[in-house]
Amino acid sequence: MPKSIPPVDVKSAEARLLSYLNIEGVSGDEKAIADAVIKDLKSLGIPASAIKFDDANKRIPLPTQTGNLFVQLPGTVEGPRLVFATHLDTVPICAGAKPKKSGKKIITDGSTALGGDNRTGCAVLVTLAETLLKHDLPHPPITLCFTVREESGLQGARFMDKKFLEGASMCFNVDSKIPADLITGAVGAERFDVEIFGKAAHAGVAPEKGISSTLVASIAIAEARKGGWFGKVVKGKERGTSNPGIFGGKNDKAAGNATNVVTDYVYVRGETRSPNMKFATKITAAYKAAFLAAGKQVKDSSGEAAKVKFESRSEYPSFNIPDNSPAVKHAKKAAISMGLKPKTFFSNGGLDANWFAKYGLPTVTIGAGQYEIHTVKEYVFLPEFFDGCRLAVALATLGG
Numbered sequence: 001m002p003k004s005i006p007p008v009d010v011k012s013a014e015a016r017l018l019s020y021l022n023i024e025g026v027s028g029d030e031k032a033i034a035d036a037v038i039k040d041l042k043s044l045g046i047p048a049s050a051i052k053f054d055d056a057n058k059r060i061p062l063p064t065q066t067g068n069l070f071v072q073l074p075g076t077v078e079g080p081r082l083v084f085a086t087h088l089d090t091v092p093i094c095a096g097a098k099p100k101k102s103g104k105k106i107i108t109d110g111s112t113a114l115g116g117d118n119r120t121g122c123a124v125l126v127t128l129a130e131t132l133l134k135h136d137l138p139h140p141p142i143t144l145c146f147t148v149r150e151e152s153g154l155q156g157a158r159f160m161d162k163k164f165l166e167g168a169s170m171c172f173n174v175d176s177k178i179p180a181d182l183i184t185g186a187v188g189a190e191r192f193d194v195e196i197f198g199k200a201a202h203a204g205v206a207p208e209k210g211i212s213s214t215l216v217a218s219i220a221i222a223e224a225r226k227g228g229w230f231g232k233v234v235k236g237k238e239r240g241t242s243n244p245g246i247f248g249g250k251n252d253k254a255a256g257n258a259t260n261v262v263t264d265y266v267y268v269r270g271e272t273r274s275p276n277m278k279f280a281t282k283i284t285a286a287y288k289a290a291f292l293a294a295g296k297q298v299k300d301s302s303g304e305a306a307k308v309k310f311e312s313r314s315e316y317p318s319f320n321i322p323d324n325s326p327a328v329k330h331a332k333k334a335a336i337s338m339g340l341k342p343k344t345f346f347s348n349g350g351l352d353a354n355w356f357a358k359y360g361l362p363t364v365t366i367g368a369g370q371y372e373i374h375t376v377k378e379y380v381f382l383p384e385f386f387d388g389c390r391l392a393v394a395l396a397t398l399g400g
Contacts, residue, residue, distance in 0.1 A: 003337070003338065003339040004337050004338065004394070005338060005339075005390060006131065006338070006389075006390040006393035006394050006397070007131065007135050007393075008127060008131050008386060008389045008390050008393060009127075009130065009131070009134070010386045010389075012127070012130065013123060013124075013127045013385070013386060013389050014101075014382060014385075014386075016040065016123045016126060016127060017106065017119060017120065017123040017380065017385065018099055018101070018106065019036065020033060020036060020037075020115075020119040020122050020123055021097060021099040021106065021114060021115050021116070021119045021380075022097070022098075022099060023036055023119075024090075024094075024095055024096065024097075025088060025089055025090060025115075026089060026090055026091065026092050026094065026095055026151075027062075027089040027090075027091070027092075027148075027149045027150070027151045027152040027155075028062060028063055028064045028065065028089070028148075028149060028152070029065055029089075030064075030065055030066055030088040030089050030148045030149075031065040031066050033088050033089075033119075033122065034053075034066050034069050034088055034146065037069065037088075037122055037125075037126060037146060038051055038069070040126050041071060041126060041129060044126075044129055044130050044133055044134075045133060046071065046073070046129065046133075050071055050072045050073070051069070051070075051071050052069075052070050052071075052072075052164075053066055053067040053068065053069055053070070054067040054068050054070065054160060054161035054164060055067050055161065056068050056148065056155075056156050056159040056160050056161065057148065059159040060148075060149055060155045060156070060158075060159050061155075062149065062152065062155065064148055064149055064155070064156075065148075066148060067148065067156075067161075068145065068146065068147045068148055068156045068157075068160055068161075068164075069088070069145070069146040070143060070144070070145055070146075070164045071129070071143070071144040071145075071146075072141070072142075072143055073129065073132070073139075073141065073142040073143070073144070074141060075139060075140040075141035075142070076136075076137075076138050076139055077138045077139065077140060078140065079139075079140030079141070079399075080140060080141075080167075080168070080169035080170075081140060081141040081142065081143060081167045081168040081169060082139075082140060082141070082142050082143070082168065082169065082170060082171070082172070082395070082396060083142075083143045083144075083145055083165060083168045083170070083171035083172070083356075083361065083363075084124075084125050084128060084142065084143070084144050084145070084171070084172050084173075084174070084392060084395075084396070085121075085125075085144075085145040085146075085147065085171055085172070085173045085174070085352055085353075085356065085363070086118050086121025086122055086124065086125055086145075086146060086147070086173065086174045086175060087118045087121065087146065087147045087148070087150030087151070087156065087175065087352060088118075088122060088146050088147065088148055088150075089118075089148060089149055089150055089151050089152075090113075090115040090117065090118070090119070090151065091113065091117075091151045091374050093112060093113040093374060093375075093376070094112055094113045094114065094115040094378075095112065096111070096112050097112045097113065097114055097115050098111075098112070099114060099115075101382075104381060104382050104383055105379045105380065105381055105382065106379060106380040106382065107378075107379045108376065108378065108379075110376050110377075111376065112376060113373070113374055113375055113376055113378045114378035114379060114380065115378075116369070116370035116371070116373065116378055116379065116380040117151075117175070117370045117373040117374065117378070118150070118174070118175055118370070120174065120368040120369055120370050120380055120385055120388065121173075121174035121175055121368060122146065123368075123385070123389075124174045124368050124385075124388050124389050124392050125144045125146065125174065125392070127389045127392070128144070128389065128392040128393055128396060129144065131389070131393050132393070132396060132397070137393070137396075137397045138397060139396045139397050140396075141167075142396060143164065143165070143168060145164070145165075145171075147160070147352050150175075150352055153191075153315055153316070153350075154315075154316045154350055154351070154352055154354060154355055156352070157352040157354075157355035157356065158316065158355055160355070160359075162359050165356070165359060165361055168361055169326070169327075170326060170327035170330065170361065170362050170363070170364070171327070171353070171356050171361050171362065171363040171364070172327075172331065172363070172364055172365075172366055172392065172395050173351060173352055173353045173356070173363050173364070173365040173366070174365070174366055174367075174368050174388060174392065175351055175352070175353075175365050175367075176365050176366060176367035176368070176370070177367040177368075177369060177370050177371055177381075177384065178367045178384060179335070179340065179366055179367045179368065179369075179384055179387045179388045179390075179391045180335040180340035180341060180342040180343070180366070180367075180387075180391070181342075181343055181345055181366075181367055182328065182331050182332070182335075182342055182343065182344045182345065182364050182365070182366060183344075183345050183346070183347045183351065183353070183364070183365035183366075184320065184321040184322075184323070184328055184344045184345070184346070184364055184365075185275070185318070185319055185320030185321060185346040185347065186318065186319060186346065186347040186348070186349065186350055186351050186353065186354055187240070187241075187273040187274055187275050187280075187318050187347070187348050187349070187350065188273065188274065188275070188277045188280055188314070188315075188316055188317045188318030188319075188350075188354065189271055189272065189273045189280065189314075189315040189316055189350055190271065190272045190273075190277075190280045190281060190283075190284045190312055190313065190314055190315055191269065191270070191271050191312065191313055191315045192269070192270050192271070192272070192284050192287055192288070192310065192311065192312040193267070193268070193269050193310075193311050193312070194217075194220075194244075194266075194267070194268040194269075194270075194287075194291050194308065194309070194310050194311075195265070195266075195267055195308070195309040196213040196216045196217055196265065196266045196267075196268070196291070196295065196306055196307075196308055196309075197213065197264070197265060197306060197307040197308075197309075198210065198211035198212055198213035198215075198216065198262065198263060198264045198265065198266075198298070198306045199211040199262070199264050199300055199304070199306075200261050200262055200263075200264040201261070201262045201300070202260060202261065202262075203259065203260045203261055203262050204260050207262055208300065208301040209262075209300055209301055209302075210261075210262025210264070210300060211262070211264070211298055211299065211300050211304065211305070211306045212262050212263055212298060212306075213255070213263050213264060213265055213266035213306060214255060214256065214263045214266055215298050216266070216291070216294045216295050216297075216298045216306045216308065217244075217247070217266050217268055217291075217294070219290075219294035219297060219298070220287070220290040220291040220293070220294035220295075221244055221290070223290040223293065223294065224242070224244075224286060224287055224290045227286060227290070229242055229283055229286040229287065229290075230242055231243070233274075233283055235279075235282075238274065238276060238279040238282075239274065239275070239279075240272060240273055240274030240275075240276075240279050240280055240283050241272070241273045241274075241348070242270065242271065242272045242273070242283050242287065243270055243271055244268050244269070244270035244287070245269065245270055245271065246267075246268065246269040246270070247266065247267070247268055248266075248267045248269075249263075249265055249266065249267065250265055250267075255267070268291075270287065271315065272284045272287070273348065273350075274318070275318050275320065275346070276318065277314070277317060277318055280318075284312045287310075288310045288312070291308050291310050292308055292310065294306075294308070295307060295308035315350070316350050316354045316355060317354055317355070317357075317358045318354065319353065319354055319357035319358065320346065321357065321362050321363070321364065323344055325362055326362070327362035327363065327364050328344060328362075328364055330395065330398070331364045331366065331395065333398060334391060334394035334395045334398045335391060335394070337394055337398060338387070338390055338391065338394055340387070340391070347365075351365055353365050366388060366391055366392070366395075367384065367388055368380075368384065368385050368387075368388025368389070369381040369382065369383070369384030369385035369386075369387075369388060
């Protein structure tokens with residue numbers, strides 16, 4: 001197939017990306033970036049009637065300013081509807097970012113992360129609309145989908161009003177770095193929350209009268225590690241990961257009040273992941289057994305033991321789209337048409353694509369130049385951002 005480069009206005013795309021990177025919008029606070037996206041879409045001639053929010057923010061169990069944003073572009077040729085998706089939010093470390101161009105990169109001053117995850121996706125989707133309209137390119141009906149709270153557990157996608165996806169045949173999610181590295185599968189995850197109720201006592205005068213919740217947590221995690229359930233988990237052909245990542249006390253304060261008091265309460269939040277959700281559940285069960293057993297071991301001088309409350313739930317499902325599926329074939333064809341060399345990958349991180357696939361919408365995730373995400377070294381590599389924009393246009397305009 002001869003090389004064909006879609007006609008993207010790279011100066012406009014770069015200016016748009018810089019504008020979006022300057023807008024703060026951590027998970028739950030997406031209104032400002034949503035407003036900027038809407039303003040740009042209207043300036044391109046997209047009518048207000050084509051732009052709508054769902055009410056996912058009313059169902060998300062965390063304060064969230066807006067629902068997911070959807071934009072409907074009528075087709076100029078017949079064909080099944082395509083969805084292009086990305087997320088509006090960034091992680092907290094991006095707050096206050098001061099982006100600047102440095103050669104072929106956009107970087108920060110090093111005090112924050114950048115927000116390329118996922119302001120690149122927002123810029124790609126608006127640039128896609130700009131390119132289609134500016135050049136009057138033929139395309140089937142298209143839905144642009146901007147989700148909220150992706151970074152806090154894929155909440156926007158999880159609680160989405162699925163009627164906005166009805167009639168779509170496939171989806172292309174912009175949320176990675178190398179455009180033609182096609183993510184076609186990802187692990188699923190569970191979350192567990194543990195409350196450990198011990199008993200306070202003076203740690204210097206009579207520590208034996210106390211029940212240490214920190215000791216319970218320490219024993220439990222050590223036992224989970226001893227059993228091969230901590231961190232990278234491999235059991236026969238099954239694989240997964242786990243991490244008890246958050247330790248706290250009451251009312252979002254530190255676990256424990258003083259060094260001379262036996263800690264009477266500890267809260268632990270963790271996660272387990274696996275391509276096989278049954279195995280993720282098995283890892284979670286191993287943690288539950290470890291915490292319950294540890295609670296029985298730690299007693300005061302009268303024989304009273306700690307009390308442990310362990311709860312878990314599914315966070316998001318796993319998925320894996322075969323290489324011979326129409327969505328993957330279309331993505332490869334579009335990439336090859338640009339002279340790129342597409343490869344398919346399975347991700348160990350969750351994506352909105354996990355939920356789209358659960359809803360019956362095959363979703364391939366493409367990249368747009370975001371690197372070192374969630375760190376102060378984060379940057380956007382502009383040549384790959386431009387290729388991400390071009391790949392989106394190719395996906396929208398390439399016939400079946």
